[in-house]
Amino acid sequence: MNDLSPTPEGTRAARDVADDVVARVLARAGTAVHAGGTIHSSYDGAQLDLEERTSLRRVAGLSTELEDVTEVEYRALRLEKVVLVGLWGAGTVHDAEVSMRELAALAETAGSEVLDGMLQRRRSPDPGTYLGSGKAAELASVVAAVGADTVVVDGELSPSQRRALEDIVRVKVVDRTALILDIFAQHAKSREGKAQVELAQLEYLLPRLRGWGESMSRQAGGQVGGAGAGMGSRGPGETKIELDRRRIRNRMAKLRREIAAMEPARIAKRSSRRKNAVPSVAIAGYTNAGKSSLLNRLTGAGVLVENALFATLDPTVRRAHTPDGRLYTLADTVGFVRALPHQLVEAFRSTLEEVADADLILHIVDASHPDPEGQIAAVRHVFADIPGAMDVPEVIVLNKADLATEEAIARLRSREVHSIVVSAHSGEGIEELQALVADLLPRPGVLVDLVVPYHRGDLVSRAHEAGDIEREEHTADGTALRARVDSALAAELDAVAVRHA
Template identity: 40%
Template sequence: MFEVRQKPDMVERALLVRFYFDAREATESESLLEELGELVKTLGVEVIDSVLCRSREMHKKFLCGAGKAEEMAALARAHECDVIIIDNGLAPSQQREWEKLADLCVIDREEVILDIFAKRAQSKEARLQVELARMQYALPRLARMWGHLDRESAGSGGGAGGGASRGMGEKQIEVDRRLAYQVIDRAKREIEAVRKQRKTQRKEREKFGTPHAAIVGYTNAGKSSLLNKLSGADVMAKDMLFATLDTTTRRIELPDGQPLLITDTVGFVRNLPHRLVEAFKATLEEAALADFLIHVLDATSPEIERFHDTTLEVLAELGAADKQTITILNKIDCVTDPFELISLEKKFPGALHVSAHTGQGLEELLGYCSQVLADRVHEQEYRIPQQRADLVSLLHREAKVLSTEYENDDIIVIAVVPAAIAGRLESFATSPA
């Protein structure tokens, strides 16, 4: 499989190509080709040229006609490119035909995304998920990875003619496939173990009923920057696609005193390979299991509507499409045209105007989060005996203590209390909730 990190000197110059087959797809195809360029640059590969081609029909061998394919191969050779990257998905047989024609490495959009994920994955969980997705992708493509497919591993049994009597051995590709299946099975087992561990951790959180929100959105929309601004965390936030692959959860306090766990998730992208959605469900399930979602949109993006729709499509695949969602227009400080602001408000009515860079709109966002969870907290006064200091500690840990006074042998505490712990303190309340 194509691996930039292992071949830094081999892959340096790329020709990007996208084919479309309907004139109505021209604008979106151009946008997707530009996005592919950003993905490739993320890998540190120089984009020498980008070509958008229309084909009247889809051909089985090259996607396009043989003449157009030869033209693209000649262009890549003229530019001294190391790789041709085709934005459309390629079947294994098409990939082999392109490489035979061009005598160059030829990959598709999915392989680019997989290589980015492999480069960025940090946690054991993310690395396992990447390994699984990459092996599932590479399995039907093993034939192009070997120049020794006829090599056989024949056993030599005892006695004369032992080798012949035992028949032909395994071809190398059969060995490789068997090893690939072993890797896939191992990765699946380890990912399942990770999911069980995450489930256990989630149950520990749920003991206290702390509400949970997941930040979702298109890649590079500013999700990590938003988490950093809200929580004071130091999650990597860079102007690049897929800067975040591992989920990060931070605890913050809402204006009404209620605690909230916020999780930053991996960004979505158009034409996200389905096997990546499957492989990353252990990570993305944070979105499916959250109490509500914070959907971050890049207000400066000309493709904001398509990015919005792509996120909703992926959420639907995860079973999270019906979650209560707060939509925010991030980077709003960079939108200076009043007509553009009016247009955004019409496209996304009710969306909050936010800047994770300047902090604009964050108080309003936290207020909305409090409103979403309003039925989970209430203010209450408690009279707690001093020998039950453990309950006072619980209030300080899981609620917002507004005041504390001492009267004889009792501690008088006024606090904003989550419903999850209110029952444990009910007998000490000075008035009904």
């Protein structure tokens, strides 16, 4: 027996607590994503992509029964009516509730309707059916009673666990990793983003292929089915599942080549910014922390803002200026989540390098969330997987200050020394954040004191954008300039400078 409470009284008490958690989660069902649930500011622009995103949310009347359909074919279907399943291990009941709430939000973001849930007090997953045979049978009864067509498990299932659980509940079983991959597949828009998500899906799918019924042996070798079957009957030839595996491996190889071919363009853009000595700031953080809203507030980019998980997948880079006029770039990156599937970290490695190559990371945190400390730890765990990311200076930006309690903000500020409190919606703290960014960005280190001819006003303009101007005066020969600039611009200015005999 793996349950944490050995006595019948303890078991009943744990079950009552688990039922209370499920009841609270279900009471919030439908609130993660709903029409009008996203509050926009005037800085968010027209939000033209939002209607298209919402129209893809649900396919009504979809059947996902296990009738002669392989996993490859199932990937084209949309999740619909789900029952949530979670394990409450060694952590607190608060941790279990936060995790189940996030699972419900993930399911709704993927287009599902949450009908019911089940939380089991258990030290570790059952190696056979994840829940144990008795609890799995109880889950089957719940699924049948509410008419669900999918079970979503708050964890990663092994292929054997998923098959065994499906055999008991008789509907599709999806784990947390597959759910996140499904959301990424729906939200990716760029060619590179779609290729990265598909590669991650296929890597996850390959060891988990499954077919039902006669689909497992649709081809046969030898003399099968004829009157002479017997000595000449060599059994099935290449089964459909083997064909699927071969096609998946071929597709994965092609996707890796495509992603590798796109990387030079990304590197060239970053090199161009480096050549022009434009400092870069990466906006990173947990999903739905308000990263895109903050980008819109700082730059007027008008990127998609939605009260949903993983609304942004394709990185957006925009120009911005410090209060003293210096140019820098802001990159809005994909949001992170607890136990982000390693397939996604690998597939999005080239995108995540924007974080490692930045001069400053603005780590956005939803200060109103029930567990912001856990979200900060999850994001830093992903940073640790990105070479060089942990070496970049980081500022914790406590967003949604208009929704957070004073106690939560005080607690977070006491834990995080380099932090600032803002609200991307109301504008609170935005000026202070801009001043902080200006102070932390690297400043050019070469002092120039020369006269630039008027026909090279472009160099003077670049000095204004990327340098610190100490003195500027218009003379008969040109613009007398004393400024600190980067070494490349200093060399260009020196080459054209007016020299007197």
